[in-house]
Amino acid sequence: KQEVTQIPAALSVPEGENLVLNCSFTDSAIYNLQWFRQDPGKGLTSLLLIQSSQREQTSGRLNASLDKSSGRSTLYIAASQPGDSATYLCAVLCRDDKIIFGKGTRLHILP
Amino acid sequence: DGGITQSPKYLFRKEGQNVTLSCEQNLNHDAMYWYRQDPGQGLRLIYYSQIVNDFQKGDIAEGYSVSREKKESFPLTVTSAQKNPTAFYLCASSNGVPDPNQPQHFGDGTRLSIL
Numbered sequence: 358k359q360e361v362t363q364i365p366a367a368l369s370v371p372e373g374e375n376l377v378l379n380c381s382f383t384d385s386a387i388y389n390l391q392w393f394r395q396d397p398g399k400g401l402t403s404l405l406l407i408q409s410s411q412r413e414q415t416s417g418r419l420n421a422s423l424d425k426s427s428g429r430s431t432l433y434i435a436a437s438q439p440g441d442s443a444t445y446l447c448a449v450l451c452r453d454d455k456i457i458f459g460k461g462t463r464l465h466i467l468p
Numbered sequence: 469d470g471g472i473t474q475s476p477k478y479l480f481r482k483e484g485q486n487v488t489l490s491c492e493q494n495l496n497h498d499a500m501y502w503y504r505q506d507p508g509q510g511l512r513l514i515y516y517s518q519i520v521n522d523f524q525k526g527d528i529a530e531g532y533s534v535s536r537e538k539k540e541s542f543p544l545t546v547t548s549a550q551k552n553p554t555a556f557y558l559c560a561s562s563n564g565v566p567d568p569n570q571p572q573h574f575g576d577g578t579r580l581s582i583l
Contacts, residue, residue: 391571400474400558400574446510448572454518455526456501456560456572460510 359384359451363459371467372439378432378462380447385425388450392421392432395444395461404445405432437466471495474559474575480583481546481553489544489578491559497573500542501560504528505577511558517542546580554582 360383370376380390389408393401405414405421407430413422420433430447446461472493481487493500499518503511513526517536531550536542542561546553557578563570 393574398556398577398579400472400576401560401572403571403573406571448511450572454499455513455516456562457513458503458511460508 359387359449359455359457361447361449361457361459363445363447363462365462366460367463367465369465369467370437372437374437375433375435376437376464378434378445378447378464380430380432380459382428382430382449382457384451385428386452387425388452390421390423390430391448391450391456392419392430393446393448395446401446434464439466439468442466472559472561472573472575474557474578476578477576479578479580481580482583484548486545486547487580489546489557489559489580491542491544491575493540493542493559493561493573495561495573496539497561497563498539499562500536501562501572502526502532502534502542502544503558503560505556505558514544514557553580555580 362381364379391406392404395401407414407423418435423430442465444461444463448456448458475490501516502514505511512528514532515534517523533545559575560572562572
């Protein structure tokens with residue numbers, strides 16, 4: 358059974374710092390991995406999607422990497438801003454068409 | 469603009485009552501999903517549907533039912549058998565496995581509470 362783990366559960370960093378969020382999964386037989394952002398009381402916004410054949414994706418200040426063989430992904434946020442404060446979730450699309458989520462990392466950027 | 473619409477935003481249920489959460493998408497996506505989110509639990513899959521008139525149980529389907537009579541609609545009924553229904557419910561859609569490079573899109577959620 359696929360399990361997705363995100364570490365740390367919460368993170369506070371001063372504005373301007375670069376930071377890394379971690380995601381690990383137990384079954385490497387995935388189609389893709391997706392990073393989402395969730396603001397309090399809201400739905401999820403897709404940030405980056407990495408196909409299983411890809412190693413990384415970039416969008417603006419965000420860079421996501423995927424190492425499928427080791428079951429790991431990282432989300433790198435450069436030059437963090439207070440507006441980046443949110444919960445970040447990773448999810449994998451499995452071969453049985455299920456999408457399994459991690460519990461998320463709550464990020465707080467200190468002004 | 470294409471997207472997913474969930475309604476209502478807030479919903480209250482009395483003991484022993486069934487309630488139905490609406491989810492509509494105009495993205496022409498084949499696959500639709502229902503998730504439940506509890507504090508500290510992340511998102512857990514309730515039901516998903518890959519095509520019209522077909523759906524599969526997720527990890528926590530007990531006490532819930534769904535239908536997929538139209539491609540754009542995937543309503544979720546929370547039955548009286550669900551003993552702890554208070555949660556934030558999220559609906560999502562995607563092009564599914566045939567096109568796994570397309571991201572999943574989410575609605576803004578429905579918060580269900582027990583009176």
